[in-house]
Amino acid sequence: MAETERSERRELSPTIKTLAAHTGYSIATISKALRGSPVVAQPTRDAIVAAARELGYQANARGMALRTGKTYRAAVLMPITSAAGYEWDGVEYTQILSGISQALEGSDYQLSVHGFRDFGDAFDTARRIVDQSAADGLIFSGVQADDPRIDMLVESDFPFVSLGRCRKPLIYAHVDVDNEWAAFTATARLIAGGHRRIALINADRRLSYALDRIDGFSRAFDEAGLAASTDLVAGGDLSTRFGRDSALRLLGLPSPPTALVCVNESTTLGVLSTLGSLDRRVGVDVDVIAYDDINVSAYFTPPITTFYQPIELLGRKLGEFLLRRMAGEDPAKLAMVSRPELIGRQPDNLGGRSRR
Amino acid sequence: MAETERSERRELSPTIKTLAAHTGYSIATISKALRGSPVVAQPTRDAIVAAARELGYQANARGMALRTGKTYRAAVLMPITSAAGYEWDGVEYTQILSGISQALEGSDYQLSVHGFRDFGDAFDTARRIVDQSAADGLIFSGVQADDPRIDMLVESDFPFVSLGRCRKPLIYAHVDVDNEWAAFTATARLIAGGHRRIALINADRRLSYALDRIDGFSRAFDEAGLAASTDLVAGGDLSTRFGRDSALRLLGLPSPPTALVCVNESTTLGVLSTLGSLDRRVGVDVDVIAYDDINVSAYFTPPITTFYQPIELLGRKLGEFLLRRMAGEDPAKLAMVSRPELIGRQPDNLGGRSRR
DNA sequence: AGAGCTAATAAAAACGTTTTTATTTTTGTT
DNA sequence: AACAAAAATAAAAACGTTTTTATTAGCTCT
Numbered sequence: 181m182a183e184t185e186r187s188e189r190r191e192l193s194p195t196i197k198t199l200a201a202h203t204g205y206s207i208a209t210i211s212k213a214l215r216g217s218p219v220v221a222q223p224t225r226d227a228i229v230a231a232a233r234e235l236g237y238q239a240n241a242r243g244m245a246l247r248t249g250k251t252y253r254a255a256v257l258m259p260i261t262s263a264a265g266y267e268w269d270g271v272e273y274t275q276i277l278s279g280i281s282q283a284l285e286g287s288d289y290q291l292s293v294h295g296f297r298d299f300g301d302a303f304d305t306a307r308r309i310v311d312q313s314a315a316d317g318l319i320f321s322g323v324q325a326d327d328p329r330i331d332m333l334v335e336s337d338f339p340f341v342s343l344g345r346c347r348k349p350l351i352y353a354h355v356d357v358d359n360e361w362a363a364f365t366a367t368a369r370l371i372a373g374g375h376r377r378i379a380l381i382n383a384d385r386r387l388s389y390a391l392d393r394i395d396g397f398s399r400a401f402d403e404a405g406l407a408a409s410t411d412l413v414a415g416g417d418l419s420t421r422f423g424r425d426s427a428l429r430l431l432g433l434p435s436p437p438t439a440l441v442c443v444n445e446s447t448t449l450g451v452l453s454t455l456g457s458l459d460r461r462v463g464v465d466v467d468v469i470a471y472d473d474i475n476v477s478a479y480f481t482p483p484i485t486t487f488y489q490p491i492e493l494l495g496r497k498l499g500e501f502l503l504r505r506m507a508g509e510d511p512a513k514l515a516m517v518s519r520p521e522l523i524g525r526q527p528d529n530l531g532g533r534s535r536r
Numbered sequence: 537m538a539e540t541e542r543s544e545r546r547e548l549s550p551t552i553k554t555l556a557a558h559t560g561y562s563i564a565t566i567s568k569a570l571r572g573s574p575v576v577a578q579p580t581r582d583a584i585v586a587a588a589r590e591l592g593y594q595a596n597a598r599g600m601a602l603r604t605g606k607t608y609r610a611a612v613l614m615p616i617t618s619a620a621g622y623e624w625d626g627v628e629y630t631q632i633l634s635g636i637s638q639a640l641e642g643s644d645y646q647l648s649v650h651g652f653r654d655f656g657d658a659f660d661t662a663r664r665i666v667d668q669s670a671a672d673g674l675i676f677s678g679v680q681a682d683d684p685r686i687d688m689l690v691e692s693d694f695p696f697v698s699l700g701r702c703r704k705p706l707i708y709a710h711v712d713v714d715n716e717w718a719a720f721t722a723t724a725r726l727i728a729g730g731h732r733r734i735a736l737i738n739a740d741r742r743l744s745y746a747l748d749r750i751d752g753f754s755r756a757f758d759e760a761g762l763a764a765s766t767d768l769v770a771g772g773d774l775s776t777r778f779g780r781d782s783a784l785r786l787l788g789l790p791s792p793p794t795a796l797v798c799v800n801e802s803t804t805l806g807v808l809s810t811l812g813s814l815d816r817r818v819g820v821d822v823d824v825i826a827y828d829d830i831n832v833s834a835y836f837t838p839p840i841t842t843f844y845q846p847i848e849l850l851g852r853k854l855g856e857f858l859l860r861r862m863a864g865e866d867p868a869k870l871a872m873v874s875r876p877e878l879i880g881r882q883p884d885n886l887g888g889r890s891r892r
Numbered sequence: 893a894g895a896g897c898t899a900a901t902a903a904a905a906a907c908g909t910t911t912t913t914a915t916t917t918t919t920g921t922t
Numbered sequence: 923a924a925c926a927a928a929a930a931t932a933a934a935a936a937c938g939t940t941t942t943t944a945t946t947a948g949c950t951c952t
Contacts, residue, residue: 193667195938206902211940221900238668242607243938245598246907253648260634261848274629278616281651290670292609292648295637311549312594314646420835449835456837479776479805481812481837492617551908562932567910577930599908602937896951903944908937915932921925 194235203231253292255315260295272491279495303328310338317506319498323388339505341498353505353514355497359389362487362520363396366469370439371404373528379412379430379437381447412437423450439467463526485528487520550591559587609648611671616651628847635851659684666694673862675854679744695861697854700744709861709870711853715745718843718876719752722825726795727760729884735768735786735793737803768793779806795823819882841884843876
């Protein structure tokens with residue numbers, strides 16, 4: 181009774197042999213038929229496909245993996261929040277993963293996530309994935325100006341897509357945001373608004389995009405014929421705490437900034453926290469332009485001007501590129517650099533205000 | 537030269553046969569030695585282990601998987617942000633994944649992530665994982681009051697750990713937050729502060745923890761001998777937009793709330809956004825108590841009273857429990873219900889204020 | 893009508909393990 | 923010293939595929 185039902189339920193899933201016994205064809209023919217090989221006759225194929233559907237046959241992934249050497253996995257490197265701080269950090273990874281997951285939907289690939297703690301750890305993990313062929317492809321972000329992962333992966337011809345570009349002239353699939361342009365545009369807008377002392381709350385200087393932003397920031401001053409306020413560039417992890425502390429420090433300088441450019445939403449919140457505690461009002465006492473990675477700046481009080489980058493879309497592109505790369509496509513053709521959209525929620529100029 | 541180096545590099549990684557040829561033992565003995573079987577003699581084991589280390593031998597995961605039927609994967613179900621809105625949603629998943637990833641570190645298990653769109657999708661995905669044995673264990677959250685996944689997994693005796701409990705008296709490994717207690721405590725605190733019209737910005741009512749919170753909310757009124765303001769309970773997705781819209785609607789009622797309890801950080805931000813736009817000040821015109829899932833409430837202006845739940849720790853517990861469950865441990869022993877810590881950043885009472 | 897093709901299918905080998913079974917070597921006992 | 927028992931190792935089978943090689947049947951052509 182319960183016993184019987186149990187064992188009925190337990191019936192193991194059909195293998196290619198079950199299908200062979202059921203149809204009368206050999207396992208070789210069945211494999212070919214289901215893989216779409218042209219050598220098998222049409223009626224045969226139809227019969228096999230019908231039987232497969234009837235029995236609910238699904239090729240065993242482990243068997244395929246062993247035979248083909250493929251893993252049917254796409255690996256993603258994800259930064260692990262340092263246990264100490266529990267700071268709001270790397271939140272956007274949910275969106276990236278979500279995008280990648282959507283791109284992989286319908287393909288044979290599964291998404292596997294590998295946490296890492298620091299640059300060295302990330303490299304080791306990447307190398308391990310390649311050496312043990314733990315995945316058929318790799319996605320990662322946090323690209324450094326000179327990123328050893330990229331060298332290693334290009335060298336070993338392992339399919340990968342990076343979110344961000346390194347500064348070496350290598351050919352590899354990538355998705356990136358035009359950070360130089362965005363920083364330039366934000367800074368130029370503030371300069372045009374009358375600001376001269378502008379702060380840049382930036383990421384760690386080892387990161388490639390941190391340099392890009394400094395480049396854009398500097399170019400805006402250059403083109404205006406002004407000296408860039410490079411002393412107001414702060415680099416660090418992108419936690420809320422970092423944003424708050426940096427703003428506190430910069431605003432306490434003898435010649436403080438009148439405007440701040442923040443490179444992500446988390447730091448922005450920190451900056452706003454500092455402004456609130458100092459009773460400085462955005463759009464009145466000080467201007468802020470931010471990067472809107474998780475679409476939340478609209479809810480800040482007051483709403484602030486941001487660059488909107490639909491990060492989930494970037495994730496989707498990453499997944500799509502990886503699939504194409506794993507299918508053998510030329511990496512030179514798999515490159516996208518998107519310009520975020522500027523959403524002006526504030527005038528962002530000194531206006532009638534004193535420049536203090 | 538380059539050629540030679542290339543092909544040297546390309547040398548395929550050693551298999552158990554390589555090791556057999558190298559040591560003179562049979563592959564059977566080698567397998568046993570490395571798996572720690574007691575039948576192999578100590579000197580033999582030592583020699584084999586030494587050789588394995590020397591050659592950098594790593595058992596091929598695909599071969600193991602095929603033979604043992606195991607996958608060495610732990611699957612996690614992750615909600616996919618709906619493409620339409622790009623709303624800030626499910627951010628805490630980064631932390632959960634981070635925690636799980638840490639727990640899995642050092643084990644033989646890899647983390648694989650499966651996106652799903654809605655309840656039905658989540659169930660189908662779970663079933664597929666079980667049917668195709670695409671993983672050796674499963675972790676998921678968003679437990680419904682009557683969650684079909686739990687029934688299915690318990691029934692098929694598949695190792696899993698849920699973040700949250702369903703309302704059926706089943707035995708299964710789980711990690712949860714004492715939501716009833718937290719809602720009770722928050723509500724009681726506000727009642728003690730003089731509030732009578734209290735809103736609860738809650739999750740979708742199908743979710744088990746949403747019911748728990750309503751229970752706690754109601755109990756606080758009961759114990760104070762008051763009628764609960766159940767008309768002020770809003771249920772929906774936990775996006776920032778939902779928080780904002782709910783607050784807007786509730787505050788526009790003829791008999792509006794004087795305090796709000798928000799069930800996560802994202803909705804809190806939305807609520808604060810509404811308060812800002814209505815020029816109502818937290819701690820002056822209205823009180824807010826929130827759940828601090830990603831540790832960011834400290835940076836709100838003003839900082840608000842929250843329940844702090846270190847979500848990454850929960851993630852770590854989830855991973856740890858899953859490992860133990862996959863190792864065969866009794867699920868009855870794998871249960872944790874943690875009480876979040878209340879961090880009072882505001883007095884949260886009407887004080888000398890009018891009850892309007 | 894039989895050789896030589898081609899098309900279709902079947903058989904066999906291989907991927908790298910683990911586990912069961914078989915064989916050899918060592919130890920202990922008389 | 924012979925033999926049984928125990929210990930150690932080797933051989934073989936199996937997991938479920940895909941791919942290479944072999945076989946068979948059906949044609950075409952002289």
